Amino acid sequence: MPTPEVLLFKQNITYARDLIATASALRAQVTAVINTDDLLRSALVQGVSAFDHYVHEEVRARMIATQLGQHRRANGYDKFRVSLASVSAALTVGGAAWLEQEIREQHGYLSFQQPDKVADAFRLVSDVSIWTETARQLETKPEDVKRQLKLIVDRRNKIVHAADTDPTPPRSRYPIGEAMVRDSINFLERVVDAISAVLELE
Template sequence: MQRVLDQFLENLTRVRLLGGLHASLTSTTTAVLDVSDLLRAQIVLAISAFDTLVHELTRLGMLEAAAGKRTVVDTFQRFQVSFESVQLSAGASTLDWLDAEIRRKHSFLSFQTPDKVADAIRLISSVSLWNSVGSHLGKSPTDIKKELQLIVDRRNKIAHEADGDPSFPGTRWPIDPIMVNRAIDFLEAVGKAIFLSV
């Protein structure tokens, strides 16, 4: 599981490098060249890194449970698999069939919003996720969930609405490096706390 956290941190490092590119271009060009989309890309990629972390923790945790290396929780026992996967599992000496089934079923899902993240983690752990994350971060679970939801909402505005402000057609919502860095730092802290919680 450590490699999942390491990959998450590496992905966030790449996201932060875009911020460095933004800073460099801002300092060497005029305001005529709008490079704010680099900041928007950082938000989208940071949420992508977070989503990938939850997907991978869940997938590997489920495989560990199936292999008897992790306590099996009720939600895991109710995970439905296709008949095709059941046929593949017959006589299989590995859990590759389950790995493929988890990937197939979860490929339709995003684990970004607080409720969806908690749903995913319930497949591998009975921990009260947001209480545990709050304990690790010294913040209330409600505040953590609200902040995560705000970042996801902004990502959705960027990814699905071109970050357009409907109140002022032709303009985009404001964004700045401080806002973006705060979001990335928050996602990193929450990701680490989730890792420690499961």
């Protein structure tokens, strides 16, 4: 059964698909003067955001479960550093609320999108080689999975940080198509499903 974190990802990735569907419907009803490309750009950004959020939430949930003795302790778990304020809270009240606060504070400044950052995050809760095992689930090579994820994230970064604009004259926006965005969203969902399957096997 999917974890609550996977179900939340599915909900978030649906928002991305809804944006693609809206762009498609508008394009069928209006003239070419109305450009729907920005809806596709928004869909891609939403898809990567859904992936990033999934990694944050899955790792947080499994770290808390580890602290409560409900999840196998990964080698990387003990490398997570906490503040003295959190140590004090842990000694005073126990439980795991202090750890959740610490994780949200530390990870709130991080993005888990690029393959190496995703692997770093999952080392806190799993000893498996996440990309090797994810690729095995997808019946492909780890380098192919990581390369495709990098391409999607790099395009998202162009949209978010550079207005999706080519820096060389005449500084036009990069073209974007429905098929590319839809394929990217589908890929992100397959990766999350594969990661989830890997984690459940532990």
